[in-house]
Amino acid sequence: MTKKKSVFSQELIIAILVIAIYLFIRWRNASFGNYNTLLNILDISYYYVLMGIGVTFPLITGGVDLSIGTGMICYALAGGYLIRFSGVPVWAAMLITVLFGVAIGAVNGTLISIMGLPPFLATLCTCMITRGLGSVCSGSFAIPWPTDTDPTGNGWFHSIFKTTINNDSGLYGALKGSVGALFPMDKRLTFIKAPLGFVWIILLLLLMQFILSHTKFGRYTIAIGSNKEATMLSGVNVKFYHVMAYVVCGLFAGLAAIAYAAYTPTVQPGTGAGMELDAIGGAIVGGVSTTGGYGTIYGTVLGVYVIMLLKNGLPFMGLNANWQQVITGTVLIVAVLIDIIKRRAMKK
Amino acid sequence: MGEVILTMKGIDKSFPGVHALDHVDLELRRGEVHALMGENGAGKSTLMKVLTGIYTKDSGTITYEGKEVEFHNTHEAQEAGIVIVHQELNMVGDLTVAQNIFIGREFKKGIMIDDKKMIRESQKLFEELKIDIDPKAKMSDLTVGKQQMCEIAKAISHKAKVIIFDEPSAALTEKEIADLFNIIRDLRAQNLGIIYISHRMDEIKVITDRVTVMRDGGYVGTLITKDCTKEDIINMMVGRVIYETPKTQSAVPADAPVVLKVEHLNAGRMVQDVSFELRKGEILGFSGLMGAGRTETARALFGADPKTSGDIYINGQKVTINSPEDAVKHGIGYLSEDRKRYGIVVQKSITENSTMATMEEFMSGFLINKGKEKKVTEKYIEELATKTPSADQLVVNLSGGNQQKVVIAKWLVRNCDILIFDEPTRGIDVGAKNEIYKLMNRLTKEGKSIIMISSEMTEILRMSDRIVVMCEGKKTGEIPIEEATQEAIMDKATRDIQ
Numbered sequence: 001m002t003k004k005k006s007v008f009s010q011e012l013i014i015a016i017l018v019i020a021i022y023l024f025i026r027w028r029n030a031s032f033g034n035y036n037t038l039l040n041i042l043d044i045s046y047y048y049v050l051m052g053i054g055v056t057f058p059l060i061t062g063g064v065d066l067s068i069g070t071g072m073i074c075y076a077l078a079g080g081y082l083i084r085f086s087g088v089p090v091w092a093a094m095l096i097t098v099l100f101g102v103a104i105g106a107v108n109g110t111l112i113s114i115m116g117l118p119p120f121l122a123t124l125c126t127c128m129i130t131r132g133l134g135s136v137c138s139g140s141f142a143i144p145w146p147t148d149t150d151p152t153g154n155g156w157f158h159s160i161f162k163t164t165i166n167n168d169s170g171l172y173g174a175l176k177g178s179v180g181a182l183f184p185m186d187k188r189l190t191f192i193k194a195p196l197g198f199v200w201i202i203l204l205l206l207l208m209q210f211i212l213s214h215t216k217f218g219r220y221t222i223a224i225g226s227n228k229e230a231t232m233l234s235g236v237n238v239k240f241y242h243v244m245a246y247v248v249c250g251l252f253a254g255l256a257a258i259a260y261a262a263y264t265p266t267v268q269p270g271t272g273a274g275m276e277l278d279a280i281g282g283a284i285v286g287g288v289s290t291t292g293g294y295g296t297i298y299g300t301v302l303g304v305y306v307i308m309l310l311k312n313g314l315p316f317m318g319l320n321a322n323w324q325q326v327i328t329g330t331v332l333i334v335a336v337l338i339d340i341i342k343r344r345a346m347k348k
Numbered sequence: 349m350g351e352v353i354l355t356m357k358g359i360d361k362s363f364p365g366v367h368a369l370d371h372v373d374l375e376l377r378r379g380e381v382h383a384l385m386g387e388n389g390a391g392k393s394t395l396m397k398v399l400t401g402i403y404t405k406d407s408g409t410i411t412y413e414g415k416e417v418e419f420h421n422t423h424e425a426q427e428a429g430i431v432i433v434h435q436e437l438n439m440v441g442d443l444t445v446a447q448n449i450f451i452g453r454e455f456k457k458g459i460m461i462d463d464k465k466m467i468r469e470s471q472k473l474f475e476e477l478k479i480d481i482d483p484k485a486k487m488s489d490l491t492v493g494k495q496q497m498c499e500i501a502k503a504i505s506h507k508a509k510v511i512i513f514d515e516p517s518a519a520l521t522e523k524e525i526a527d528l529f530n531i532i533r534d535l536r537a538q539n540l541g542i543i544y545i546s547h548r549m550d551e552i553k554v555i556t557d558r559v560t561v562m563r564d565g566g567y568v569g570t571l572i573t574k575d576c577t578k579e580d581i582i583n584m585m586v587g588r589v590i591y592e593t594p595k596t597q598s599a600v601p602a603d604a605p606v607v608l609k610v611e612h613l614n615a616g617r618m619v620q621d622v623s624f625e626l627r628k629g630e631i632l633g634f635s636g637l638m639g640a641g642r643t644e645t646a647r648a649l650f651g652a653d654p655k656t657s658g659d660i661y662i663n664g665q666k667v668t669i670n671s672p673e674d675a676v677k678h679g680i681g682y683l684s685e686d687r688k689r690y691g692i693v694v695q696k697s698i699t700e701n702s703t704m705a706t707m708e709e710f711m712s713g714f715l716i717n718k719g720k721e722k723k724v725t726e727k728y729i730e731e732l733a734t735k736t737p738s739a740d741q742l743v744v745n746l747s748g749g750n751q752q753k754v755v756i757a758k759w760l761v762r763n764c765d766i767l768i769f770d771e772p773t774r775g776i777d778v779g780a781k782n783e784i785y786k787l788m789n790r791l792t793k794e795g796k797s798i799i800m801i802s803s804e805m806t807e808i809l810r811m812s813d814r815i816v817v818m819c820e821g822k823k824t825g826e827i828p829i830e831e832a833t834q835e836a837i838m839d840k841a842t843r844d845i846q
Contacts, residue, residue, distance in 0.1 A: 214715050216707050223704065226693040233652055233690050234705040234758065235676025293695055 010287045010338070014302040018309065025313040032316045042195045043263055045308040046161060047072065047256040049201055051279035052286075052304040053208055053297055054252025057245040058108075059283055060212075062225040062292025063119030065108060065246060066276055067126035068253040073272030074134030075100040075257035080143035080267055083154065090146065090154050097261075098254035104130060105250015109243030127273070135269040142268045145261040158262045161197030197259065201301065209297040221245050225292025281328065282307045285335040291343075306331065349557060350378030353541045354430075354510055359398055359408035364745045368394045371408070372567040374560055376510065376541040381532060383552045383573070384545045386562035386585055387781065392545050395562070396512050400425040400432050413509075423452075429509035433499045433516060441488030446470040448487050449502045473501045477531050492639045493524040500531060511535065512543040517551060518803060519638035521842045529555050547804065549578050561585055564779070595829050598813040599792070600630045605663070607797045608680075608766050613658030615648035620821045622658075626766065626799060629792045633812030634801040636841045641821035642801045643685055646768045650675045650682045662766075676705055681759030683752070685771035685801070691755045694744040698736060699725040701743055701754050705762040728757040732787065749780025756787065767791065770801045785811060805834050817841050 026033040051068045058065045079097035082088040088096070104126060111122040146154035212218035220241040223231040232238040261267060286303025288295030307328055314324040354376040361369040369391050376382050384392050397403045399410065401419030410417055412428065419425040422432070439448050446466040447454075455462040455469070470483035479497050487495065496516060503511050513532075517525050532555060535542060544556055552559060553573060561568040561584040568584045608626040613619055618641035626632050634642045648655040651669040660667055662678050669675045672682070684690035692701050699718075702725045703710055710721045725739040734753040736746060743754055752772065759767055769788065773781040788811065792798055802808050808815060815832050817825040817840040825840035 214718075216711060216714075216716065219700065219707065219716060223693055223696070223700070226695050227689070229690050230684075230693055231704065233650070233672050233682055233684060235673045235762075236704065236707075237671075237673050293693075 010342075011296060011299045011302065014286055014299060014306060018302055018305050021306065021309045021313065025309070025316055029316040032313060037316075039195055041308060041312045042198050043161065044312065045305065046197045046201065046259040047263065048275070048279050048282065048308060049301055049304045050204075050252050050256035050259055051276060052282045052300045053204060054249040054256070055276070055279050056208075056283050056288055056295050056297060056300045057212075057221055057248045058119065059280070059288045059290075060221050060225045060292055060295040061242060061245045062228070063112060063245075064123060064280065065105075065249045065253075066120065066123040066280075067104060067108060067130055068249065068256070068279060069274060069276035070127050070131040070134065070272040071101060071104050071250070071253045072257045072260055072275065073267060073269070074104075074130040074137065075254050076145070076261045076267045077134045077138040077143050077269055079257065080145045080261060081138050083145060084143060090157055094157065094258055097257050098251060101250040101252070101254025101257065102247055103250070105247040105253070106243065108250065109246030112246065113239045113242035127276075131270065131273065134272070138267075138269050140269055142266040144266040147265065157258065159196070160200070161195075161259060161262050205297050205301050212295075212297060217241060217244060222293060222295075225289070225294070227293075278307050278311070278328075279304060281332050284339070285331060287335075287339070289343075290336055290339055303335075349380045350539055352376070353378050353413060354399075355409075355411040356395070356399065357409050357411070359395060359410075360406045361394060361398055361403060362406060366565075366747045368565050369398065369405075370564075370566040372562065372565075374543075374567075375570070376543060378509075378541050379536055379539045380558065381536055381542045381544055381556045383556035383559040384543055384562065385547075385552065385559055385581060386568075390562040390585070391565040392562055393514060394565075396432060396514060396543070396545070400430060400512070426506050426508075429507060430512070431503040431506050431508045431510070432512040432514060433496070433503050434514055439487045439495055439498065441486070443487055444483065445481060445485050445487055445490070445498055446483035448498060449473070449483075449505060469505070470501070473505055477501060477504070477534075479527065479531075492519040492637075493521060496520065496524075497527075497531075500528075504535070508540065510541045510543070512545070514545045515547065516544075517546060517548060521637070522838070525551070547806075549581065552581070553578065594810040595813065597830050598630075598828060600627055600813050604628045604630065606661075607663055609661040609664075610649060611659040611661070613645065613648060613655060613660075615644060615653055615655040615658075616821075618644035618821045619648050619655070622818070622823050624816050624823065624826070626797050628797055629795055630813045631788065631792055631798045631800055631811050633808045633815040634799060634818065635803075635805070635808045635815055635837050636818040638803060639820075640818040640841065642818050643770055644821070645818070646682065646770055646799065646801060650680060650768065652682070676762060676764070679763070679765045680768065681705070681762060681764035681766070682768045683755050683759070683770060683772060685774060687748070687751055687755060687775070692743050692751055695742060697740045697742055698729065698734070698746075698754050698757075699739045702728060702739075702757045702761055705758050709761075724761060725757070728760060732757055732760075733783065747780065748776040749783065752776060752780075752784060753787075765795070766797050766799070768799045768801070771803065772800060773802075773804070773807065805837065808832075808837065809834070819843050 031037065051072065055065050055068055075097045078100055079093040082093045082096060083090055108123055108126055111117045112119050146152065148155040148158035212221065220231065220236055223236070224238055224242055228238060282304030283295065283300040284290060284303065285306050286296070286299030286301070288300060310328050310331065311324055314327065315321065352375055356372065356374040359369050359372045372391065372395055374384070374395065384395070386392050394403065398405045401421045401424055412430070417428065419428065425431070440451065443451070446463070449470050450466045455465040467483045474481055474483070477497070477500070481490070481494055481497060487498070490498070496519065516528060520528060532542060532544070546552060556573050558570060559573050559576070559581060560570045561581060563585060571580065604627040606625045607628050611623045613622045622645050624632070636642050644653065647653045649660065649669070651671045651674050660669055667678050669678065675682070688694055693704070699721050703721050710717050722739050729736060729739060732753045734750050734757070736750060743751055746754065772784055772788065776784065788798055788800070800811060809832060812829055812832070814829060815827045815837065816823060817827065817837055819841050824843045827836060
């Protein structure tokens with residue numbers, strides 16, 4: 001029981017760390033505390049957080065998925081192309097985008113669980129494949145999804161992540177805005193930019209954490225990561241559940257693709273590589289074990305926010321982008337070391 | 349016997365849930381073969397691991413060649429001249445014999461590895477030991493016995509002053525054991541100190557000068573071999589523990605139905621045309637040397653490894669078993685010899701382990717019914733007398749015997765009728781061992797049927813109703829308990845070799 005307590009405190013430490021980093025940067029540069037800055041950071045974080053939630057599942061099984069970054073761009077390109085050039089309704093394109101992610105996830109899972117490829121290698125290959133496929137889908141052109149001011153009204157999907165317009169600020173404003181977004185019919189409430197996406201993130205976090213700790217799929221995902229052989233010898237259909245972990249990861253890469261399309265005006269083919277590392281890094285900072293068998297969704301989400309704060313906050317302190325990479329890398333090493341020390345302490 | 353070369357005094361070591369060593373003493377002289385004896389789980393291997401730096405001791409002193417020492421890893425111990433020949437062989441199968449012997453200290457010619465010199469040196473070693481092995485052969489092509497000889501050659505090449513043999517004879521044939529003893533006598537004549545760990549009473553009388561006995565992680569005493577009888581040693585080993593009375597005749601009625609029938613099972617080199625029957629309420633012992641193919645047979649039967657051919661009938665019905673999932677569906681449960689690797693998920697709770705094979709029963713729609721899980725787990729904790737503060741305890745914190753009970757609970761929750769116990773008491777201390785025996789006898793009385801794979805002759809003779817003997821992947825005999833003797837089993841277990 002003592003162990004459970006210490007694990008809990010790891011996520012608590014990360015939560016405190018998020019607040020500490022935020023306050024520290026704000027102390028060095030007051031403009032960081034600006035409501036719009038905060039909104040920007042939240043906006044840019046949605047797709048990273050979604051990728052992070054997804055990749056937590058393969059990580060817990062002791063694997064990894066490197067294809068989520070380029071995959072996300074690929075799915076966004078495909079979806080955008082359908083809207084722009086094939087006249088597919090936005091809702092259908094979104095569905096196809098997500099299903100594309102699910103399909104690539106299923107490919108990853110099959111390669112790893114059924115064909116027996118090492119996760120690193122299998123997903124490295126699908127990373128290359130999705131990068132190429134993205135360019136093929138778009139004919140190598142940048143594809144813009146409809147903007148939120150699109151005259152045809154196709155930009156409605158942006159409102160999934162935020163509601164628009166106004167300059168009220170502070171927590172009160174944000175709250176009012178969130179409420180407003182939930183009740184769009186009431187015009188008095190919709191006059192502020194509100195991070196509705198964050199509400200979705202919280203809901204997804206709760207849902208996936210619940211799935212991880214209260215369903216058979218979650219239980220077996222963790223068991224595969226702790227001891228795949230013993231799980232198999234207990235008569236569990238390990239192959240199926242192992243594939244499913246990658247399918248869930250693909251699903252979230254698909255969701256991330258929509259968030260990405262909503263955030264960036266145009267989706268550029270050939271990008272996306274490296275984005276998965278921020279998501280994976282966030283999961284690891286958030287206490288997901290690098291060898292599998294342990295991890296939480298809330299840990300991952302907090303971890304991704306640590307990385308996002310560093311990434312977007314350090315420039316406010318006058319540090320250039322290169323330093324911010326160095327610091328993020330160092331934070332990751334510390335997180336992995338904590339994991340190793342924790343495991344060693346349990347063994348001795 | 350010469351002067352004292354090594355003294356271990358008051359060695360103490362605890363692991364979570366187990367007090368593995370409780371102030372143990374050991375003294376070794378030059379030119380002596382010193383037996384270290386005790387039941388499984390008595391702490392012999394742990395003591396040797398403390399000596400060679402694999403484990404750190406909690407307290408106590410080690411004096412070697414007059415100086416107090418503490419080794420931090422096997423490399424330091426080797427440098428000082430203490431080497432261990434492990435029970436599990438530490439060889440790299442894909443390298444040659446010579447490469448294995450000089451691994452980590454290869455001869456160099458400039459920046460290149462001097463393979464020729466390594467082969468020459470290996471040849472020299474083998475000549476010294478009067479054994480016939482080709483240094484250029486691939487290690488994985490050698491028999492277990494030959495691999496053991498290589499392990500010994502490697503130990504000697506370290507200019508060892510103390511050599512520890514950890515159950516060297518477990519995998520050897522009679523002829524190979526005789527060769528081994530000749531080598532040990534040579535080493536003794538060269539004034540080396542030798543620690544010999546074994547279960548086999550006969551060997552101890554033949555080869556050793558003194559015997560130190562351990563029990564339950566504690567030191568019992570040291571005897572001079574020629575002044576004591578087998579019974580003296582056994583009494584010291586067993587202590588107060590009263591075992592289940594050995595079976596002298598089968599407890600299975602003659603008309604008991606056959607619950608499992610395996611016909612012409614083939615799965616690679618280790619399982620060749622194995623057929624047997626298991627009857628209701630029976631304990632069918634599987635005996636043989638290490639590497640005889642018993643575990644492989646069990647794994648093929650259970651669907652854990654692919655089989656090339658063979659039919660399996662359960663209660664007279666032909667069944668298809670291609671995966672553990674199939675086997676479990678047909679009511680077969682497998683308790684692995686390597687519990688930590690194949691049996692349990694150590695970092696998870698007793699509850700999660702107990703219900704792992706039976707998740708369906710604990711689902712309310714999509715959700716796991718944690719209350720029901722806990723209730724059932726607690727029921728089995730009580731029924732099997734598992735020692736734990738709660739059902740939430742992580743399995744890693746339990747002792748070996750209690751971990752085994754968790755695995756048994758897993759299959760009982762599943763309501764399996766056929767249980768395969770692979771080395772059921774490996775790594776389990778004496779008291780708990782007997783509890784496992786009692787439990788097995790109780791299960792068969794309740795109508796379960798058990799296949800028990802064991803390398804311990806006493807265990808086989810004590811528990812089985814009938815004994816299947818295997819050698820090199822083939823079934824070489826089947827002996828009813830009434831006719832079973834150690835000699836009869838050994839004869840069949842080594843039949844195909846030499």
